[in-house]
Amino acid sequence: MVDQLGGDLNSTPLHWATRQGHLTMVVQLLKYGSDPSLIDGEGCSCVHLAAQFGHTSIVAYLIAKGQDVDMMDQNGMTPLMWAAYRTHSVDPTRLLLTFNVSVNLGDKYHKNTALHWAVLAGNTTVITLLLDSNSNVDAQNIKGETPLDLAKQRKNVWMVNHLQEARQAKGYDSPGYLKKLKMDKVDTMEETEWTYTSMQAHKHTRAHTHSYTYSRKHARLCVTPPLSLCV
Structure with missing residues (x-):
């Protein structure tokens, strides 16, 4: 071969x-x-x-x-x-x-x-x-x-x-290039911070929505006959 x-x-x-x-x-x-x-x-x-x-x-x-x-x-x-x-x-x-x-x-x-x-x-x-x-x-x-x-x-x-x-x-x-690098770094840091804040806000919103949904579900269970079963 x-x-x-x-x-x-x-x-x-x-x-x-x-x-x-x-x-x-x-x-x-x-x-x-x-x-x-x-x-x-x-x-x-x-x-x-x-x-x-x-x-x-x-x-x-x-x-x-x-x-x-x-x-x-x-x-x-x-x-x-x-x-x-x-x-x-x-x-x-x-x-x-x-x-x-x-x-x-x-x-x-x-x-x-x-x-x-x-x-x-x-x-x-x-x-x-x-x-x-x-x-x-x-x-x-x-x-x-x-x-x-x-x-x-x-x-x-x-x-x-x-x-x-x-x-x-x-x-x-050159000063112009170094300034651009500094600005790019700042923009990157700001974007990272914004992304983290957005993720935290989204996480909080999901937690609040879950709590509200659970409360509504629990309320529906408590108003469903027979009333004697509700705790």
Whole structure:
């Protein structure tokens, strides 16, 4: 069987060929009907493996054969995220960006964008490329951390300076932008308070209605003959 799973990584022959960068074998296996969307033992399909191992030509071939450029694997990662995190060559990332990849998409579990992952890996060349491709420098992950926050945690001066310059270039540190952020925060707090108040009022109204209904029901029971049964 062309898609027989096996080995320590529970992989198909196509997974192995992709991981090793054997484009010719990848082409042959696809001709014989191998399925590139199958997941290996680590939760990755072939396009994710090609991206994280830096095999740019295989990434291009698999996308040309119909693999979704934004497809998430079982780890919640897209090919772009893997390229930013595992490959310090800019070629896979540059290629994926030409396919109109969703550069600001967050992963399934951490909500890290490709820029977050590049910062986590200290992948400076890819950071520059992602910023040039309009990556959101203020995107927040599930913990509310931006790429700049992660760079500061790692005390990487180059990354901190580069990300701060990107924020300034986009006007994120301007008084007008900071005022807008403050107003948005106030609006969010007011909306939350209004929602809570409305819920409490609705809860009180339902309780009052229930009490009134019970009283009416009890009254009807007490006026129903025979009167001797009423307590």
